[in-house]
Each structure stands twice: as structure tokens, then as C-alpha cells.
Amino acid sequence: MRHLLKSAFVAASLIAVPATAEVVKIDAVTLAPKPVYINNPFKMFVEEVNEKFAGEVEINWRGGPEVMPPFKQAEGVRNGAVDMTYTSPSYYQGLVPTSGTMNLSFKNYAEIAATDYHERMAELHAEKDLIFLGEIPATQLNFVIYMGEKVSGLDDLKGKRIRVFPTLLPIVKALGAEPIVMAMGDIFTAMERGAIDGYMQGPLAQAKQFEGLVDTVIFPGVYRAGFPVLINKDTWGQISEDTQQRLTAFLRDDFAPRMDNIWGDAIAENIEQMKAAGFTILELPADEAARYEQMAMDAAWAVTAANAGDDVAAELRGMLDK
Numbered sequence: 001m002r003h004l005l006k007s008a009f010v011a012a013s014l015i016a017v018p019a020t021a022e023v024v025k026i027d028a029v030t031l032a033p034k035p036v037y038i039n040n041p042f043k044m045f046v047e048e049v050n051e052k053f054a055g056e057v058e059i060n061w062r063g064g065p066e067v068m069p070p071f072k073q074a075e076g077v078r079n080g081a082v083d084m085t086y087t088s089p090s091y092y093q094g095l096v097p098t099s100g101t102m103n104l105s106f107k108n109y110a111e112i113a114a115t116d117y118h119e120r121m122a123e124l125h126a127e128k129d130l131i132f133l134g135e136i137p138a139t140q141l142n143f144v145i146y147m148g149e150k151v152s153g154l155d156d157l158k159g160k161r162i163r164v165f166p167t168l169l170p171i172v173k174a175l176g177a178e179p180i181v182m183a184m185g186d187i188f189t190a191m192e193r194g195a196i197d198g199y200m201q202g203p204l205a206q207a208k209q210f211e212g213l214v215d216t217v218i219f220p221g222v223y224r225a226g227f228p229v230l231i232n233k234d235t236w237g238q239i240s241e242d243t244q245q246r247l248t249a250f251l252r253d254d255f256a257p258r259m260d261n262i263w264g265d266a267i268a269e270n271i272e273q274m275k276a277a278g279f280t281i282l283e284l285p286a287d288e289a290a291r292y293e294q295m296a297m298d299a300a301w302a303v304t305a306a307n308a309g310d311d312v313a314a315e316l317r318g319m320l321d322k
Helices: 002-013 037-052 070-079 099-103 109-113 117-126 166-174 184-193 233-237 241-259 264-276 286-308 310-320
Strands: 024-030 057-063 084-086 130-138 143-147 161-164 178-181 198-201 216-222 225-232 280-283
Touching (some): 024 037, 037 084, 037 130, 037 225, 037 241, 070 084, 070 130, 070 225, 099 117, 099 166, 099 225, 099 286, 099 310, 109 130, 109 241, 117 130, 161 166, 161 184, 184 198, 216 286, 264 280, 286 310
Parallel strands (some): 024 084, 161 198, 216 280
Antiparallel strands (some): 084 225, 130 225, 143 216
16 A cells, blocks of 8 residues: 555656546557457456446547557657557667566566555656556566477577567577567568568467467567556546546556466467467476576666666666566
């Protein structure tokens, strides 16, 4: 509760627009098109908010990249082109250099929420005129490497072109490969045309789409998934302070904990689907896996320190490291 009140105070202190008793309508966009599996928790969030906060807040989920390009959504929220986004934390590191740290942990949501991490992220987003409502976590969805040709270990990745989102760029560089940043929706075409040799992505919904294009999948995955919900500062200011606090508490203390462990069965099923589709599952030996995981963290945190400063990076890493 102490953390929640602190976060609510930070958000409220930014508000210049007086609150109103009218229903506040919020236009929202997402990093992926509506049918994509990663949006399922946000769909539930919209439905629950619209029910629980009826007469106060109403979210209108307009769509995904067809409405606004994924890498521009956070800036769109900041400048008022749209009211809310559910996005990848790494898609707006140019605006908030610490946003990608949401991926940089092997802790689960409850362990992270027990620290001041979300409150600190609210402060860092506030510096860029963004309201960080919280994150919708998916700790189980870490990121694995899919390669179009057979590989037998990490050394085989040297010189290969691998699609990443920005948080993954440092680890792919550290592996000696060439990282290529692109949105999820562009991966299939790039693989089909040979523009990339592989890609990093979560462990779901790959078998059917990439059958015939992927040979080897490298496990274990690295990092964690967590999707920030950002709100425009002026839109937030139209919501009463009481509703702001209850909406923040709903996401962080009620909804998010329920979402963090819903993926286990789906992951197991999808691994079996990958095998059936002809994907070779390459499990790294324990010592190599440990080295890979440490390399992934060190490479990403070094970039965070360079972009956000050593002190901020150390502060956040202290909250996220096991």
C-alpha cells in the first residue's frame, strides 16, 4: 500500500487538468493486431476495466499496428494522438531509456512488485510526460532463438542475421551475430525472403506459422516478458484522483498477479507443436546455458547504463536481479 500511494502521488502530481465526473473515454492501441495471442491479457483487462469502472472510465481498443505503428505508439500516447498503449517495453527505449529493463529479470511478477521497481518506473516515465499505469506480466514467456538452418550451439550463430526487438540487440551482438530490429509482423516475410537467418521471439504461436522456415530452436530462453500500459498525461488528468488510485491498484495488485502464470500449459503444448512441425529443440548444456543467461543480462544492463546512467541502471538492476 505504501508503494501504491507513492505511485499514485507521483502520477497525480503531474496533473494540470482538473478532474471531472464524466465518463473518461480512452482510445487504446496495442503492439500487435487484435487476434494475436499476446493481446489476450489486454483484451481481458479492457473487459474488466469497462465492467468494474463503468460510469467512470471506458476503454475503446481501436486495434494495433494498422492504427499506429508499434514503434511509434508510446510517442503517440505522449503527444495525445492516442490515449493508451499496451506495448513492448523495448519499443520506446529512445523515449524512456529504462523502459526495456522490464524484460531484464528472472524474477516473477510478485517478486518484482515487492520492490519499488514499478513505483520507480512511474517516476522515470513521468519525467517524459507519460503515465506508467503498470505492466501486464508474462514472466514465463522468455525469448528463444529460432534459426532457419540447423545449428548445434551458440558458436554457430556468429555472423548470422537475427531479428530482435531493441532489448535483445545487445545479447545478439555479444553472440557475434548481426541483430536486425523489426516488428513482429515483419518476421515471416523476412524469413521467407532470406533477409534474416533467424529471429528471437517467445515460445508461443510459432509452429504453424513458421513450419518449413525454422529448423532449430535454442533453449533456454532469456529475460522475461512484461507489457507496460501507458496513458496520456492529460487523459489521466481527466480521471478523478480516487479513480486513478483504484485503477492503478486494480492493475498492479489484482489483474497483473493473475496474469503472470497463465502460460505454462500453452508453452508445453507449443513445444510439442514445434516438434511435430519439424523444429529441432536444442537444449543448451547447463554450463553453457548459465553462461548464456549471464551474458544476456550483462550485455543488456551495460547498454542501459550507457543510455540512462550508471546510478539508475544499478538501482534498477538491484531490484530485478535474483
